[in-house]
Amino acid sequence: MADEAVPFDDRGFAYGDGLFETVLVRDGQPLLWGAHLRRLARGAERLEIPLPDAQTLASLPGQAGAGLYVLKLLVTRGSGGRGYASPESPAPRLRWRCMPFTPQSTHWRDGVRVRLCRLRLGQQPLLAGIKHLNRLENVMARREWCDADIAEGVLCDQHDRLVEATSMNLVWQRHGTLETPDLTACGVEGTLLAALRERLPIATRATGIEALMEADAAWVINSVQGVWPLRQLDDADGNCLKRWAVDTVHRHLQHHAHPLLGYPHDAFDEA
Incomplete structure (x- = not known):
């Protein structure tokens, strides 16, 4: 029906x-x-x-x-x-x-500002990875801000380990290696992330926010919006923790991901 x-x-x-x-x-x-x-x-x-x-x-x-x-x-x-x-x-x-649907193409080009969420995700390995209907944690996390300039919130688990964004997966490049959080205890394994892991060496890391602080580039991704480069990370009080210049390093993931969704992947190379 x-x-x-x-x-x-x-x-x-x-x-x-x-x-x-x-x-x-x-x-x-x-x-x-x-x-x-x-x-x-x-x-x-x-x-x-x-x-x-x-x-x-x-x-x-x-x-x-x-x-x-x-x-x-x-x-x-x-x-x-x-x-x-x-x-x-x-x-x-x-x-x-x-x-x-109309994607937010300015986010592809300019990157996005994100913030850390105060809410911590509970761990339940039986439900980890799947997209079940009980998304109350994500709803409560999304209620933490109303600033239109904040595109997403970054979620950690109860041990302060990175998990995901409220409706997207996290990927970053650190020391030349693509990395993504460990989702075996909580979080949703996105279909775009799964497709990229079949094409690129993306390592799984159980790590805290220090991984983003050390990252040369970072992204939030999903199979509807595509790949948004991160240009700024704030803490839960709105203080800037890290800024990135959105450049050719950030375009790397878009080059691999956007053709899978029929989105532009080379329009912003000179950004």
């Missing part, structure tokens, strides 16, 4: 008992579709939720028209069960919507 009413007793609505994917669709063709389906399948296996049949899922991107769209699909466990107890034979519920 498309964007129809969800019953009051739907477990996704009541408990966040479900999964979602947000997919960039260009002229009816989904980008990184295989990676999205694989992550959805991993999440379904973890939560033990049966997925809709492959033909139904494959038909969804075609609902978008010509141009650039974002497809958001949600799969919940459906209704039933008593309290937190799951129904013995769940009947999953699929909802989806296609929305026209």
